[in-house]
Amino acid sequence: MKIKGSVPDGVDLTRDEYGIPHIKADDLAGAYWGMGYAHARDRAMQMGLMRLLGQGRVAECLDGSDDSVEVDRFFRQMNWFGNTAAQVDALTSETRAVVDAYCAGVNVRFSETRPWEFRALGYRPEPWRAADVLLMARMTGYLTLATSQAEIERFFVEMVQAGVDDERLDVLFPGSVGHFDRDLLRKVRLGERVVPESIKWNVGGQRMMASNNWAVSAQRSATGHALLANDPHLEVNRLPNVWVEQVFELPDDTVFTATMPGLAGPLVGRKDDLSWGATYAFMDAVDSWIEDCRDGEFRREDHFEPFTQRSEQIVVKKGEPVEVVFYENLHGVLDGDPFEEGFYLATRWAPADSGAATLNAVTDIWNARTVQDAQKLFGRLETAWNWVFADSSGRIGYQMSGQLPLRDEEATGFVPMPGWDPQWDWRGFVDPADLPGVLDPPEGFIVTANNDLNHWGVADPINMPMGDYRARRIESLLSEDPVDLALFERIHQDTYSLQAQEMMAILAPLLPGSRIGHRLGAWDFRYEPDSQGAVLFEAFYRELLIEMFAPAGMGRPVVEHLIDATGVFIDFYRNFDHILLAPESPWLGDRDLGSVYRNAFDRVDPAEDRRWGDVNRVTLTHILLGGKLPGWAGFDVGPVEIKGGRATPHQGQIYESAGRTTSFAPSLRMMVDMGQRGMQTALAGGPSDRRFSKWYRSDLERWQRGDYKDLRRLDESTS
Numbered sequence: 243m244k245i246k247g248s249v250p251d252g253v254d255l256t257r258d259e260y261g262i263p264h265i266k267a268d269d270l271a272g273a274y275w276g277m278g279y280a281h282a283r284d285r286a287m288q289m290g291l292m293r294l295l296g297q298g299r300v301a302e303c304l305d306g307s308d309d310s311v312e313v314d315r316f317f318r319q320m321n322w323f324g325n326t327a328a329q330v331d332a333l334t335s336e337t338r339a340v341v342d343a344y345c346a347g348v349n350v351r352f353s354e355t356r357p358w359e360f361r362a363l364g365y366r367p368e369p370w371r372a373a374d375v376l377l378m379a380r381m382t383g384y385l386t387l388a389t390s391q392a393e394i395e396r397f398f399v400e401m402v403q404a405g406v407d408d409e410r411l412d413v414l415f416p417g418s419v420g421h422f423d424r425d426l427l428r429k430v431r432l433g434e435r436v437v438p439e440s441i442k443w444n445v446g447g448q449r450m451m452a453s454n455n456w457a458v459s460a461q462r463s464a465t466g467h468a469l470l471a472n473d474p475h476l477e478v479n480r481l482p483n484v485w486v487e488q489v490f491e492l493p494d495d496t497v498f499t500a501t502m503p504g505l506a507g508p509l510v511g512r513k514d515d516l517s518w519g520a521t522y523a524f525m526d527a528v529d530s531w532i533e534d535c536r537d538g539e540f541r542r543e544d545h546f547e548p549f550t551q552r553s554e555q556i557v558v559k560k561g562e563p564v565e566v567v568f569y570e571n572l573h574g575v576l577d578g579d580p581f582e583e584g585f586y587l588a589t590r591w592a593p594a595d596s597g598a599a600t601l602n603a604v605t606d607i608w609n610a611r612t613v614q615d616a617q618k619l620f621g622r623l624e625t626a627w628n629w630v631f632a633d634s635s636g637r638i639g640y641q642m643s644g645q646l647p648l649r650d651e652e653a654t655g656f657v658p659m660p661g662w663d664p665q666w667d668w669r670g671f672v673d674p675a676d677l678p679g680v681l682d683p684p685e686g687f688i689v690t691a692n693n694d695l696n697h698w699g700v701a702d703p704i705n706m707p708m709g710d711y712r713a714r715r716i717e718s719l720l721s722e723d724p725v726d727l728a729l730f731e732r733i734h735q736d737t738y739s740l741q742a743q744e745m746m747a748i749l750a751p752l753l754p755g756s757r758i759g760h761r762l763g764a765w766d767f768r769y770e771p772d773s774q775g776a777v778l779f780e781a782f783y784r785e786l787l788i789e790m791f792a793p794a795g796m797g798r799p800v801v802e803h804l805i806d807a808t809g810v811f812i813d814f815y816r817n818f819d820h821i822l823l824a825p826e827s828p829w830l831g832d833r834d835l836g837s838v839y840r841n842a843f844d845r846v847d848p849a850e851d852r853r854w855g856d857v858n859r860v861t862l863t864h865i866l867l868g869g870k871l872p873g874w875a876g877f878d879v880g881p882v883e884i885k886g887g888r889a890t891p892h893q894g895q896i897y898e899s900a901g902r903t904t905s906f907a908p909s910l911r912m913m914v915d916m917g918q919r920g921m922q923t924a925l926a927g928g929p930s931d932r933r934f935s936k937w938y939r940s941d942l943e944r945w946q947r948g949d950y951k952d953l954r955r956l957d958e959s960t961s
Contacts, residue, residue: 261937278347285503306559332598383625453521460636462686464724467917468632472519483927507604525626531661535580621674709816711889741889771855855883
């Protein structure tokens with residue numbers, strides 16, 4: 243199906259049978275024009291909404307509610323839309339040319355029509371600019387990713403202030419705490435909190451105490467060619483999907499890619515000679531400093547200096563504008579009012595003012611042919627990702643990207659340090675060559691699953707990785723023969739939990755001879771939709787967290803809040819599991835591990851008979867109108883059962899955070915055999931954000947079944 247519109251000479255846009263745009267172009271500028279036009283045709287509403295979020299203009303243009311004002315306040319504080327002029331100027335001439343071509347394609351489509359949702363709300367999207375592409379790059383690198391590092395570091399301060407002792411903190415955050423001034427941290431006045439002050443910490447009680455990618459070399463592959471797979475675990479309970487697939491047919495290459503609307507460049511995918519996939523790296527690129535403030539100034543050694551004040555007005559639709567002031571210094575944005583004397587935190591994210599180097603590197607990716615080319619290019623990206631590569635010569639490689647701050651050797655990067663002492667200031671960024679990376683490891687495969695990969699680098703960028711259960715499970719499966727795409731399919735669908743296996747080894751001898759004891763004891767550690775054992779284990783795991791941590795300084799309300807309303811146990815379960823599996827720990831106090839497990843299991847509801855698919859399900863809601871229209875209107879889809887759990891290769895986490903339901907699951911699955919043409923994929927959604935398009939959810943059933951579509955050039959399609 244030909245895409246209609248004002249297409250320039252040398253560019254041809256056609257949909258394949260899956261609704262995926264194929265952009266045939268004579269040169270790179272034409273490819274970018276087509277990318278922009280296709281993005282705006284298929285995802286204009288999504289692009290417009292994301293830009294309004296990043297600009298902090300939701301209350302102005304869409305919804306003047308108090309919630310929208312608070313969302314705008316957050317994005318204005320981050321200031322990702324500011325400081326873009328210098329980055330636009332830093333684009334190379336080639337990058338600026340293709341970014342301008344991308345924006346031209348977007349704006350041609352914007353001029354032809356606008357989403358009816360925006361027409362109904364009286365909003366007309368402004369033309370897309372290079373600054374908007376930079377904004378999308380910054381948002382992609384931070385939201386739901388770097389946010390978790392900032393959250394856990396703030397939670398550490400809250401634990402100190404709640405009186406959790408040094409011994410327990412050292413065990414919970416091994417290697418990250420170092421020396422810190424407890425008295426000083428107790429004086430810090432926190433504005434934003436992980437645990438609201440209304441939920442009281444129990445400090446007077448007894449002191450007893452989610453993405454995968456992998457590559458396989460030609461030597462290990464049954465086909466004799468390198469193989470690669472990726473399944474980014476992002477939020478799946480929204481429509482449209484965060485990813486949009488496109489195919490570029492160029493005179494000397496074909497590029498199959500998954501991109502993000504509004505962001506110009508191929509994010510994951512393959513070319514004729516090279517393929518690549520990404521997971522989040524959990525690099526610590528976020529730091530906080532303690533600022534001693536008075537009279538609108540902060541202490542610097544033996545004197546005080548004024549903050550830079552940034553005043554912004556949040557325009558409110560059908561309401562009065564809201565004036566907000568942010569106070570900034572070399573350490574970032576202050577969480578507090580410096581005119582009220584006291585100690586506050588200032589927080590900085592390393593790539594906050596970046597973007598040009600990333601876009602310049604992305605432009606060069608089109609010319610990369612080998613794994614070594616890709617390692618050098620992707621290492622230049624400013625946000626933190628784990629990249630795996632495979633090329634047509636059979637080689638594989640890994641490279642971490644991101645701006646890692648150069649800190650004092652005594653700084654952990656985890657604990658806030660005194661802002662008045664220059665010893666703790668950043669001193670630039672680590673050379674990308676010192677970040678973790680590997681080429682053709684002897685085992686013949688590479689696996690990343692948000693786990694600790696510091697051993698592959700000179701620098702140690704990760705201090706709070708996710709657990710290694712998924713990585714270890716994938717590695718064990720890749721050790722089987724033959725290694726081919728059929729095995730990759732099994733791994734994508736694998737729901738076996740090493741976490742459950744290891745905890746059940748402790749619990750199994752303690753299980754009572756009751757009905758639920760027998761049922762859990764017979765469980766195969768798989769989170770399949772029909773599994774009742776998975777439901778019982780998750781009920782036990784919840785009670786285990788409460789039983790271990792509530793009596794030892796947190797209190798049940800705090801632990802329940804962390805489970806029910808934050809991502810702390812979701813992102814950093816490794817730290818807590820380390821304690822839950824340890825036979826000796828200061829968190830146990832006078833108890834033994836067996837009694838903690840028995841007490842936790844005794845609180846599991848003996849009438850629990852549900853399937854995992856009954857409790858682990860989500861409705862895929864429209865990102866703008868979700869929940870506001872009746873189900874028969876078809877904007878929301880579901881409920882959809884999500885198999886898997888936190889520690890399974892097919893991750894399936896559903897939880898509440900900041901008052902909304904969110905999820906970690908394979909938003910996209912892709913597989914590549916470098917000896918074959920094309921790419922196999924499945925998307926949790928469809929190409930379009932238009933509810934009445936047949937492409938709105940066209941790939942969802944395939945994704946649910948665990949099937950794949952086979953992407954090919956149009957002249958090679960078998961349909």
